Amino acid sequence: NAGVTQTPKFQVLKTGQSMTLQCAQDMNHNSMYWYRQDPGMGLRLIYYSASEGTTDKGEVPNGYNVSRLNKREFSLRLESAAPSQTSVYFCASSETRGYTFGSGTRLTVV
Amino acid sequence: AQSVTQPDIHITVSEGASLELRCNYSYGATPYLFWYVQSPGQGLQLLLKYFSGDTLVQGIKGFEAEFKRSQSSFNLRKPSVHWSDAAEYFCAVGGAIWDDYKLSFGAGTTVTVRA
Numbered sequence: 001n002a003g004v005t006q007t008p009k010f011q012v013l014k015t016g017q018s019m020t021l022q023c024a025q026d027m028n029h030n031s032m033y034w035y036r037q038d039p040g041m042g043l044r045l046i047y048y049s050a051s052e053g054t055t056d057k058g059e060v061p062n063g064y065n066v067s068r069l070n071k072r073e074f075s076l077r078l079e080s081a082a083p084s085q086t087s088v089y090f091c092a093s094s095e096t097r098g099y100t101f102g103s104g105t106r107l108t109v110v
Numbered sequence: 111a112q113s114v115t116q117p118d119i120h121i122t123v124s125e126g127a128s129l130e131l132r133c134n135y136s137y138g139a140t141p142y143l144f145w146y147v148q149s150p151g152q153g154l155q156l157l158l159k160y161f162s163g164d165t166l167v168q169g170i171k172g173f174e175a176e177f178k179r180s181q182s183s184f185n186l187r188k189p190s191v192h193w194s195d196a197a198e199y200f201c202a203v204g205g206a207i208w209d210d211y212k213l214s215f216g217a218g219t220t221v222t223v224r225a
Contacts, residue, residue: 035215043202043215045212045213045214048212058212090153099213102153103153
């Protein structure tokens with residue numbers, strides 16, 4: 001029982017490159033989320049999807065796009081990476097009152 | 111808008127001593143409150159959560175937290191700290207509007223345990 005799986009675990013990008021962070025959950029949860037974690041700032045919500053077919057902006061959506069491909073998968077795309085997007089990214093899913101986090105993707109933009 | 115304040119950025123405690131981490135929240139309705147722990151390089155692990163009922167909540171690893179509505183607080187406590195408790199701790203608040211359970215996190219408190 002994997003829970004929430006994120007890929008890749010580590011990535012280095014050059015400024016201006018694009019990439020997609022993948023997230024999949026096997027708990028049949030309706031809601032999925034993307035957070036970024038930066039030192040001294042806790043976790044900030046980038047985008048979320050309350051259910052399959054819907055997505056909404058969170059606190060820090062600029063520079064990102066998301067796709068809720070199906071109920072299991074929720075991807076985060078950086079179209080033109082910037083050094084300010086260097087961070088650790090966490091995907092999470094929830095159903096009613098249960099929240100499960102992935103192990104994170106550490107992204108460095110140089 | 112919901113928000114969380116963790117007033118202490120860093121706490122150092124001796125092994126065997128008690129620990130209390132402060133959390134204050136702002137939320138317009140009945141909050142759902144959580145404490146998570148993160149070891150270096152790891153993901154977030156849920157310690158405990160409060161939704162309703164008894165305001166003293168027991169969690170894993172010997173932690174407990176008390177919800178005080180009048181003070182908008184949800185402080186985390188442990189009577190006797192172990193070296194393995196050295197980590198970063200995050201308080202989070204959320205709610206339930208339809209199927210939207212977004213969480214807002216505090217900035218975190220780093221706990222150092224000295225021998």
